[in-house]
Amino acid sequence: MAEFVDWADWPLLEVRTGDLSAHEARTVVAQALRQALDRGEPFAAVVEIPQVPVRRPRMRGTVEHVRLVKELRPGLAERCRGLVVVMPAHALHDNTKTIRAGAKIWGCPTFAVDDLARARAWARDQLSASASVPPRAASRRIHG
Incomplete structure (x- = not known):
């Protein structure tokens, strides 16, 4: 898993799923989030999913994913x-x-975007804002 997870900018965590299958990618992301939670401090995560099928059948492990x-x-x-x-x-x-x-x-607050720089900026903004204000759950989607 180490090759997919970057802790260098903690409390900003980055996960890159690369060419992993959807099932493998979910597993890597879940393990990384679990490890981040185990650190016991606030964090933000950027998850890169470069390969997303346009139309996907019901994925293997969906029930397991929901449980997780x-x-x-x-x-x-x-x-x-x-x-x-x-x-x-x-x-x-x-x-x-x-x-x-x-x-x-x-x-937790979520965001989806097609630009890595914007994703990192949003995550850093969330960390900065949380220093003085509790997190507010909100989801946004922005196209580059």
Whole structure:
């Protein structure tokens, strides 16, 4: 997992799923978020998902994924100041409904964008804002 997760800018965590399958990518992201929560301090995460199928069948492990998100949600609500997903523009469009439900799904503010620099800037802004104000769950989607 180490090759997919970058802790160098902690409390900003970056996860790059690269060419992993959807199931493998979910596992890597979940493990990284769990490790971030185990650190016991506020953080923000940038998750890069470069390969998102346009039309995908029901993915293997969906029930397991839902269970995992439910397990992570309380910790994310407490410690995650922002979770931003970077994906291709077509995937932003194809996943609009899920993106809008991001904060409800994950329990923390979420954002989806097709530009890594904007994702990092948003995550850093969330960390800065949280220093004085508690996190507010909100989801946004912006095309580059």
